Amino acid sequence: xKKFYRKLVLTIKEKFNVSGMTCSACQxxxxxxxxxxxxxxxxxxxxxxxxxxxxxxxxxxxxEIEEAVKNAGYEASLKDEKKEGEITKEDPFEEDYxxxxxxxxxxxxxxxxxxxxxxxxxxxxxxxxxxxxxxGLLNLVLTQLILTSPILIINKKxxxxxxxxxxxxxxxxxxxxxxxxxxxxxxGIFAIYRLSNGFVMGNEELIKRYSHEFYFESAxxxxxxxxxxxxxxxxxxxxxxxxxxxxxxLAPEKAIVEREGKEVEIxxxxxxxxxxxxxxxxANIPVDGxxxxxxxxxxxxxxxxxxxxxxxxxxxxxxxxTTNKTGFIKFEATEVGEDTSLAKIxxxxxxxxxxxxxxxxxxxxxxxxxxxxxxxxxITSAMYWYLKGGDFEFSxxxxxxxxxxxxxxxxxxxxxxAIMVGTGKGAKLGILFKSAEALENxxxxxxxxxxxxxxxxxxxxxxSQIILKGISHDEAIKILSGLEKHSEHPLGQAIIKYGEEKxxxxxxxxxxxxxxxxxxxxxxxDKAYLAGNLKLVEEEEIENxxxxxxxxxxxQKGMTPVFLTDQEKVLALLGLxxxxxxxxxxxxxxxxxxxxxxxxxxxxxxxxxxxIGKDLNLSEIYGEILPQDxxxxxxxHQKNGDFVAMVGDGINDSPALAxxxxxxxxxxxxDIAIESADVILIKNSLMDIVNAYKLSKATIKNxxxxxxxxxxxxxxxxxxxxxxxxTSFGLKLNPMIGALAMSFSSVFVVTNALRLxxxxxxxxxxxxxxxxxxxxxxxxx
Numbered sequence: 001x002k003k004f005y006r007k008l009v010l011t012i013k014e015k016f017n018v019s020g021m022t023c024s025a026c027q028x029x030x031x032x033x034x035x036x037x038x039x040x041x042x043x044x045x046x047x048x049x050x051x052x053x054x055x056x057x058x059x060x061x062x063x064e065i066e067e068a069v070k071n072a073g074y075e076a077s078l079k080d081e082k083k084e085g086e087i088t089k090e091d092p093f094e095e096d097y098x099x100x101x102x103x104x105x106x107x108x109x110x111x112x113x114x115x116x117x118x119x120x121x122x123x124x125x126x127x128x129x130x131x132x133x134x135x136g137l138l139n140l141v142l143t144q145l146i147l148t149s150p151i152l153i154i155n156k157k158x159x160x161x162x163x164x165x166x167x168x169x170x171x172x173x174x175x176x177x178x179x180x181x182x183x184x185x186x187x188g189i190f191a192i193y194r195l196s197n198g199f200v201m202g203n204e205e206l207i208k209r210y211s212h213e214f215y216f217e218s219a220x221x222x223x224x225x226x227x228x229x230x231x232x233x234x235x236x237x238x239x240x241x242x243x244x245x246x247x248x249x250l251a252p253e254k255a256i257v258e259r260e261g262k263e264v265e266i267x268x269x270x271x272x273x274x275x276x277x278x279x280x281x282x283a284n285i286p287v288d289g290x291x292x293x294x295x296x297x298x299x300x301x302x303x304x305x306x307x308x309x310x311x312x313x314x315x316x317x318x319x320x321x322t323t324n325k326t327g328f329i330k331f332e333a334t335e336v337g338e339d340t341s342l343a344k345i346x347x348x349x350x351x352x353x354x355x356x357x358x359x360x361x362x363x364x365x366x367x368x369x370x371x372x373x374x375x376x377x378x379i380t381s382a383m384y385w386y387l388k389g390g391d392f393e394f395s396x397x398x399x400x401x402x403x404x405x406x407x408x409x410x411x412x413x414x415x416x417x418a419i420m421v422g423t424g425k426g427a428k429l430g431i432l433f434k435s436a437e438a439l440e441n442x443x444x445x446x447x448x449x450x451x452x453x454x455x456x457x458x459x460x461x462x463x464s465q466i467i468l469k470g471i472s473h474d475e476a477i478k479i480l481s482g483l484e485k486h487s488e489h490p491l492g493q494a495i496i497k498y499g500e501e502k503x504x505x506x507x508x509x510x511x512x513x514x515x516x517x518x519x520x521x522x523x524x525x526d527k528a529y530l531a532g533n534l535k536l537v538e539e540e541e542i543e544n545x546x547x548x549x550x551x552x553x554x555x556q557k558g559m560t561p562v563f564l565t566d567q568e569k570v571l572a573l574l575g576l577x578x579x580x581x582x583x584x585x586x587x588x589x590x591x592x593x594x595x596x597x598x599x600x601x602x603x604x605x606x607x608x609x610x611x612i613g614k615d616l617n618l619s620e621i622y623g624e625i626l627p628q629d630x631x632x633x634x635x636x637h638q639k640n641g642d643f644v645a646m647v648g649d650g651i652n653d654s655p656a657l658a659x660x661x662x663x664x665x666x667x668x669x670x671d672i673a674i675e676s677a678d679v680i681l682i683k684n685s686l687m688d689i690v691n692a693y694k695l696s697k698a699t700i701k702n703x704x705x706x707x708x709x710x711x712x713x714x715x716x717x718x719x720x721x722x723x724x725x726x727t728s729f730g731l732k733l734n735p736m737i738g739a740l741a742m743s744f745s746s747v748f749v750v751t752n753a754l755r756l757x758x759x760x761x762x763x764x765x766x767x768x769x770x771x772x773x774x775x776x777x778x779x780x781x
Contacts, residue, residue: 012058019074033068117140118144194210256278288319378402447637452601468779599619638661695759
């Protein structure tokens with residue numbers, strides 16, 4: 001018998017910095033080079049922040065990935081891991097902006113006099129005498145050469161990067177700029193030689209022909225205008241990271257701790273778990289912790305978007321980046337460095353920015369062949385006009401115009417800038433998208449499945465009614481509290497809390513069993529007891545005839561029933577009420593108005609589920625659903641063609657969250673639920689599903705606008721630059737105008753994306769739920 005062995009492969013996700021990229025063609029080249037490596041499962045290159053996210057297995061090293069990028073004509077380096085306790089606050093675009101400003105300043109310093117002496121006479125501006133007429137012609141052209149040369153040196157990056165990429169077989173934006181401006185510069189030098197020959201030989205016709213064919217101002221102006229566009233683009237890019245920067249700035253750099261009874265100020269990055277941190281009114285909190293002394297109001301709006309400060313006292317949690325408004329508090333640090341809530345939010349936003357939305361694939365496919373096609377169009381157009389009888393100057397002008405107007409910067413920026421602004425805006429509002437794909441997919445959702453407890457409701461049930469038969473109130477609660485002692489279920493915790501309020505000590509059970517989806521059982525003084533739902537009672541065939549009417553009444557009031565039984569009969573029936581969140585009703589109404597199919601999926605009693613579901617006007621209601629069945633319901637709706645979002649907060653929701661097209665976790669839920677989800681709502685409000693959907697829709701609309709502009713611009717620009725309308729309408733594009741138009745196309749895309757910062761969320765002006773105030777009723781049958 002043959003045996004087959006499968007090698008265990010370790011999957012590693014790593015982030016890289018990539019330098020040298022200028023357009024979507026660069027991005028595509030890097031992505032292609034890494035994707036072709038054996039052992040690389042997935043790669044996503046982000047042009048906006050020059051980063052690359054690689055999913056690889058351990059059969060390939062990061063060094064091999066760096067080498068592959070280098071062979072493609074670029075440089076890559078593994079991003080350093082953040083040190084514990086450190087949040088990097090530097091703006092990734094700040095250095096780029098400073099460099100661009102410096103280059104722009106020196107380029108204009110030489111460009112202004114160059115433009116004046118080259119074009120001034122045509123505009124009627126006075127010229128120095130030694131530049132005028134036949135005698136000053138050589139002085140004029142040599143001065144243009146002297147002024148143009150520094151501009152080329154200042155902007156040498158276009159030539160080094162462009163020609164390197166061209167020779168590697170991956171031409172990019174820099175290649176187009178380099179070919180265009182260098183062609184103009186070389187032709188200018190050629191014209192000088194021809195002009196010199198004319199003077200030496202006394203050939204007036206040759207002098208006349210070449211006296212106006214110096215393209216130095218075009219070469220210099222192209223480089224300067226493109227640098228201007230890049231500077232404006234870099235400036236606008238800084239605004240795209242404003243959300244992340246504002247989050248980073250929330251963490252104070254210093255912290256006051258208590259050491260040996262004394263207050264000591266230390267760097268916040270040096271805080272460790274267990275430190276006693278002192279926070280005075282008005283100070284920002286540096287790490288997560290638990291208050292051990294004092295009462296105060298904490299402004300958590302920066303993390304949650306909730307404007308009303310939260311009252312905090314001993315035992316309550318505080319979070320890094322929030323602000324102490326009123327009182328003096330002392331807390332114990334429980335999470336520091338990259339484990340704090342603030343650091344995790346920043347990491348989620350950064351990870352989302354590093355990923356790529358599916359809509360970007362269209363631009364990627366086009367950019368892979370775009371630049372080579374542009375070079376081919378430019379050469380073909382120039383040859384066509386030259387062979388048709390046009391002079392060399394006209395043909396060269398066509399070549400340069402096509403090259404510079406076609407630079408695909410806008411194409412490469414169209415998606416990542418909108419994603420960065422969209423995810424950053426979401427973070428400010430307490431909506432965290434784990435990936436660009438999640439941000440895009442959310443706007444496709446037409447069906448929303450929601451868990452009940454902790455999602456639609458507060459998740460804090462209270463004992464509201466107790467029906468007893470053959471057992472005393474105190475005895476029933478002591479048994480139930482003992483059974484639920486080891487349970488984490490909210491219903492069990494509510495019963496324990498009720499017992500504590502009545503000062504009833506729970507019984508100690510010898511044996512304890514958890515019955516998934518039904519309840520718990522245990523043994524006390526050699527007698528077995530069970531606590532759970534109707535399914536458990538029916539499964540164990542326990543007689544419950546006397547409680548059927550009471551069960552119906554509880555369920556119709558929206559209460560969740562919990563039975564207490566021995567092995568023969570029901571001893572007690574408890575009705576627990578979990579009030580609907582104040583804004584759930586309005587949020588579900590808005591979802592219905594938007595055309596969503598709204599569905600509640602709960603393990604609760606069917607009658608109870610129906611009572612709550614009908615009050616909320618839900619489309620469908622599933623009650624008494626086991627955890628594994630939630631995932632099946634998601635699959636069933638997907639088979640019917642629905643694009644499903646699942647909303648939940650518990651461990652039992654995680655399979656359904658993972659199966660759904662978009663998993664949405666309520667922020668206060670379990671770590672497993674949050675890990676399985678694509679979107680996290682920090683504020684625990686269903687209203688943010690509506691807000692997240694609208695933000696997703698606004699972002700995708702913005703991306704489509706950007707892509708339309710990028711495609712439309714090139715579709716119109718290239719034919720004009722190629723001279724397609726010259727014969728019929730005399731329409732021809734000056735290379736300098738082409739360079740200016742190309743530069744501002746990128747600025748337009750970035751500026752358009754920044755409009756997402758004006759996105760407004762729906763205010764939580766909610767309706768109070770319809771359930772009356774909780775009053776406990778005790779009844780004996």
